[in-house]
Amino acid sequence: EAGVAQSPRYKIIEKRQSVAFWCNPISGHATLYWYQQILGQGPKLLIQFQNNGVVDDSQLPKDRFSAERLKGVDSTLKIQPAKLEDSAVYLCASSLDLSNYGYTFGSGTRLTVV
Amino acid sequence: DAKTTQPPSMDCAEGRAANLPCNHSTISGNEYVYWYRQIHSQGPQYIIHGLKNNETNEMASLIITEDRKSSTLILPHATLRDTAVYYCIVSAQGAQKLVFGQGTRLTINP
Numbered sequence: 001e002a003g004v005a006q007s008p009r010y011k012i013i014e015k016r017q018s019v020a021f022w023c024n025p026i027s028g029h030a031t032l033y034w035y036q037q038i039l040g041q042g043p044k045l046l047i048q049f050q051n052n053g054v055v056d057d058s059q060l061p062k063d064r065f066s067a068e069r070l071k072g073v074d075s076t077l078k079i080q081p082a083k084l085e086d087s088a089v090y091l092c093a094s095s096l097d098l099s100n101y102g103y104t105f106g107s108g109t110r111l112t113v114v
Numbered sequence: 115d116a117k118t119t120q121p122p123s124m125d126c127a128e129g130r131a132a133n134l135p136c137n138h139s140t141i142s143g144n145e146y147v148y149w150y151r152q153i154h155s156q157g158p159q160y161i162i163h164g165l166k167n168n169e170t171n172e173m174a175s176l177i178i179t180e181d182r183k184s185s186t187l188i189l190p191h192a193t194l195r196d197t198a199v200y201y202c203i204v205s206a207q208g209a210q211k212l213v214f215g216q217g218t219r220l221t222i223n224p
Contacts, residue, residue: 004157035214042201042214043158056211091157103150103212105157 002026004106006092012112018080021109025073025094029104031055032069034077035091037108043091049075082113117141117204123219132189134218136202139183144206147178149187151198152217158201161187192222 005024013019025032030051035043046065048056051072060067064083069075079086089108096102119137126132138147146165150158162169162176164185169176175188189196201217 040216042199042216045211045213048211093157103158103160105159107156 004092004094004104006090006106006109008109009107010110010112012114013082015084015113016081018078019082019111020076020078021090021092021111023075023077023092023106025075025092026096026104029094029096030072031095031097032075033093033095033103034067034075035093035105037089037091039088046077079111082111084113087111087113117213118202118215120200120202120215120218122216123221125221125223126189126192128194128222128224129191132192132196132220132222134187134189134200134202134220135184136187137184138202138204141182141204142206145204146207147176147182147185148203148205148212149174149176150201150203150212150214151196152201153195153198158214161200192220194222194224196220197222 007022011019032049034046036046037043046060047067049069052069065079067077089110091105091108093103093105117138117140146163148163149161151161152158162171162174164176164178178185199217199219201214203212
């Protein structure tokens, strides 16, 4: 089966600019996650969707980050305005059901804010 | 916050068994132990999980102590492609949330 697709693969922007990342989960996967991974650290959950509804966004910096999942399929994560500390890899994952072993991750988008 | 403790790094010779320890002394009765790994420039990949019995699949074996306060992931014949960061995660089945710690950076040496 096709994996989780993410684009772009790399992005360099200046601080205060805006940026958007796109994720296409595995077909039929109802749950979608966005994680932020700062260099040298483990991934940190930003937001979790179940179909097109938000289940958990407690770790999302809502003053600058937003995410949506229209029609319960593709998702976009946006940062506006970006800060230097937003430099990280943004990982998208999807899962079919409630099992924690069913996660499939994409390869991520590496964001550098200069 | 992550509920597990892992050594930050380990080395293993190619062809030998790699044994990665994980402490989870505060694990609850309904919580499973999951292992994921992350190869450079890729997203994390599921390896194995277990509740209290030892588990084995085509990738690895998971040994959980009787008191469930620690576990060991075993890669029986490590190859260079097993070089990665390995994450031990404790979570209730159905919690739908994986909380990653720092993991163990495993380096397989030729």
